[in-house]
Amino acid sequence: MSQSVHRTDVVIVGAGPVGLFAVFECGMLKMRCHVVDALDMVGGQCTALYPEKPIYDIPAHPAIEAAALIDRLAEQAAPFAPTYHLGQQVEKLTRTDEGRWLVETNKGVQIDAKAVIIAAGCGAFGPNRPPLDGLEGFEGTSVFYMVRRRQDFAGKRVVIAGGGDSAVDWALSLSEVAEKVSLVHRRAKFRAAPESVARLDALAREGKIEMVVPYQLAGLEGADGQLTAVRVATLDGEEKAVPADAMLAFFGLSMNLGPIADWGLNLERSHIAVSLPGCATSAPGIFAIGDIATYPGKLKLILCGFSEAAQAAHAIHPMVHPGEALHFEYSTSKGVPGA
Template sequence: MTDTPAETDVAIIGAGPAGLFAAFQCAMLRLRCVLLDVLPETGGQCAALYPEKPIYDIPACPAVEGAQLIARLEEQIAPFAVPRLLGHKVESLSGQRGQFVLGTDKGASLKAKAVIIAAGAGAFGPNRPPLDGLEAFEASGAVQYYVRRKAEFENRRIVIAGGGDSALDWALALKDKAEHVYLVHRRDRFRGAPESLRQLDEAVAAGLIEKVVPYQLHGLRGQDGRLEGVEVSDLNGDVRTLEADVLLPFFGLATDLGPVARWGMDTTRATIPVTPSTCETSLPGVFAIGDVATYPGKLKLILQGFSEAAMAAHALYPIINPDQALHFEYSTTKGVPAG
């Protein structure tokens, strides 16, 4: 890692998968770039929320855990020694196309000719269930919203609440480690990939996962932060207690664009509309990629963020080199630029 320069060609806000690949694409075009992220390490949600969760839709990787994917992306940009400013929240963006100035919450300043926003879901936090005494169980780790190490759940009784991909994926991932897995949802219909639903049916039939439907969370039983049971209620208000050591509620993330929303570009529902062919926002010279970007037909997939990173890097090239034509070359032809 090199020292962070005072100015660069491209400032990339967000060091998750899309941001890391944007750094690679810029470097392949011989554009200088700096990675900025509010988190103290690269990886974004992959590193912070699901480092051990398998990802199945990365091309050429039948299955790769979040932390492994980040490690491979870091390996890919290692030859370029891309500077990064981590643990800094970008608070301000001023100037214009070709002459931007970014300021962080820690007083750092960076000049850039173009900006790529790869901020994922923006500032994110879990949607917390409205249960009495929740804070004490959160503090003890009896209620958790992210799974960072699967080994922590060995031989434990786990209640997983939710009906989406996260609830399904973690129920399947922990079924062979936990003593018992309950999957609680308000209806007997889950939102997930067909293959995940098939695996869920198999696990239920084998007694590895117990579906608790149609139920929703009602209360927590225990004392001094030690969880003894999770109360759930059905549509008639009848309450059942599930003996449990851990509750994992997966009700999605509450997202907020934070300071980005005040930078003068169009936004909608915590996302930034972009031109699909270039990923440029309504603010000339500022591009958005990954989950934070939106356009008709957008799929919130990591692989789409990778594609957007390449498009944005090529689209902003004329800003950095206005008098130089960009001749497209395949990486198999030009290799990795030296120096």
């Protein structure tokens, strides 16, 4: 167990894009931050699951790869010298006699802070796996739930299963390098950005993407971990085989809040309920932002998480600097320390 206790202004739980931007927002208000994340790197899902995935809804970036976005956010936070505690999970939050919060991790690190910002995304996450016989024998060799390097699929016949943004975005991206991309979905309507769906339709008309709709996964063919085909079926049971060297299954992530569920916060369907403005939780001094936070009208967009980070930082300021008036200034006026 750690013998020393770190003291800081704010602890941020989660080093994904929203957590990193919270470091910047707190720093601009002269608040020091420690950041804890279960992964051994910053970036959250952007780094762990899809570093090469293009993101299209970041202001001023018509398209930016997830890893590049994380690099820019870490660079933006760097002038404020955050302390990172990576590869460890917050297990316990305790209210101290001073009205502060003691944060304890599974590695014995203890951090005493005036406020806590939970930016843990969807908590501990894992892929929702399709219920296919023999699936485990192909996982990691020719069946995947994420794309780390686009070039890994160059020249291959790729079957993508799913109907959301990830499935559509990767169909568009991999169509540029794969020999063939086949997109399997149980209906013709996709739950993705309209512009992306329009591009998908255009590539399908050009023959660059095969639309396998309305079908759903029915089975896998191959041996020794290597796919040769993916069997698909209509709702009426009519089956066919789609030749494939690899399959990407995008059916979302299963959420597990882990220790967060035991912190005494108001939870709604595995999310933390917060009040606006400020993103305060039911516990004084604890705030939640990003995908883990919920409120009426919530949109799960990175740019909304950025806004929530700014709101939380401004709500925390009087806790860290009591009695000090906060005169709002634009960053173009006040600049950044060291700039």
